[in-house]
Amino acid sequence: MRGGLLAEFADAEALLAAIPRLMEHGYAAVDAFTPRPVEGLDEALRLRRPRLNWFVFLVGLAMALLGLGVQWFCNAWSYPLHVGGRPAFALPAFVPIMFESAVLFGSFAAFFGLFYLIGLPRLHHPLFDVEGFERASHDRYFLAVDARDPHFDRGATGRLLADTAPLRVVPFGRLP
């Protein structure tokens, strides 16, 4: 979102009431900025669920197998230790480290996967130039329409946003 129009609302209810109006007109590049997760916002914006869980599961599984492989290589292949007649490849004894590898790298996958998906860290964003946008983390609710949306037209979109009874509508970033 490099530029567009931003509408400010006093509470979550007003924000949620405004979104269907935009959706009816076919806008898709719409995003909301809120100080807390708002119930019903994902559905209103028709956000699709990313497949992060599958990614985490596969990374965890792969790393568990790698953990097993490392232990097998060290203790059964490269340098077998024979202590008390115990088998060199002792699967039950290798389970704890397999499990820990799965959890450790699964967590890395969840954490870094998230930041990859949402495109952070990013120190600056055109929205931060908008006077008063810092209240998005405090008590105000914002709705933004991206200028790259095919339906975007500065005049028409601005009037549509103004119709939803916001506190104000302001442009941000680069506009066509």
Next chain:
Amino acid sequence: MKSAAASEPVLIGQPSDAELGDQLLAPVWTRLPRGFYIIMAIAGLLSLLLLALVTWTIWTGIGLWGNDIPVAWAFAIINFVWWIGIGHAGTFISAILLLLEQRWRTSINRFAEAMTLFAVVQAGMFPVLHLGRPWFLYWLFPYPAVMKVWPNFKSALPWDAAAVTTYATVSLLFWYLGLVPDLAALRDRAPGRVRRIVYGVFALGWRGSARHFQRYRIAYGLLAGLATPLVISVHSIVSADFAITQLPGWHSTIFPPYFVAGAIFSGFAMVLTLMIPVRKLYGVGNVVTMRHVENVCKMTLATGWVVIYSYACEFYLAWYGGETSEMYTMFHGWTTGPNAWVFWLSIACNMLVPQLFWSKRVRNNQWLVWVMSLAINVGMWSERFSIIVLSLQRDYLPSSWHGYRPTMVDWGILAGTIGLFTFLFMVFLRFVPFIPVQDMKELAAELRGSRASGTADDRKESA
């Protein structure tokens, strides 16, 4: 529960987003509460003591400690198990209670997680120092060495290394992820340019986008799902250090669940120890209410009973197994041998003291609860002392029997870790909001919503 209807709600009043934001962010930049500097000074001095004693230990060797044959484990491992156990309640609150959708966890979640993090820091120090030559720590990890030898993964020591490093890392990621939206709030509200820049960098550019929040909550849930089995596994692996040996008093299959229950029990006691002064010091009684104190008391009581059951099991199995050495260690060594008073202290603190939590009047008397939580902390430390020292004092070979005595260095290091833990916790209280702000806003909105739709929210809350 019927009596809970009279309890305080999880959030007093109906604060707006702005009120919650102002109240919960304020501790980061307003004047420090009275008493803060005094506690900080004592904790700082103890941390310096720790630094001095650890340096001396590394310089001279662990002969400075009271460890000897047959009691080779003693304070280092007692403190390790005690501290890492304390951490477990933090993960329990932040992960398991999140998945169970317990609303009361919200306000105590962050500082319980911080408690975990700082407790793991203390715990991690001990096995490393106990190696004797801590500079060879990296031998625990499989790296291509010139000697072409690898760690023996059939030993519990590499399991411990994997479990503790994983636990510390995942706890840190989980804690930091929860903190990101609040760091953005700090970036936007903090007075002064320097603070805004510093918090801005740590906030990673968070702007509260709905798309980000959706993915954020999925990732947070995934981390909770990963941390849940992790918290069970860590203390199970710690218990395996004991259970896979042949020593009477250690060689028992009850150990993993017994250790996990004990860990969560001691952790909840530590949550009470920290929570009661913090809510007084910072005047956050409207957010961390007596309901929270009561619920943590109830959790302590419940896990306390699992611990009592485990004690009973341990003694029963020793008797039922009929093995002479095992029976001798448990029924004579523990109860009447050298240092047996520590065993009786742990019985008094862990079995008798928590029973007072049955009474609602006790649960609502926060200073009494605080003193009791200290007693439970002492009791759980004594329990680990009993398991380790009292069992090692009496192994199979009577000719090697010997009593154990800690040295002043042992006591100093224990006191030092308590100091460092407190110090880190105070630093945490100062620099980040210790109650999750965005989560509290969400909770307040949820409570407003259920009030508006006319559901009997309080009844649901107390279930």
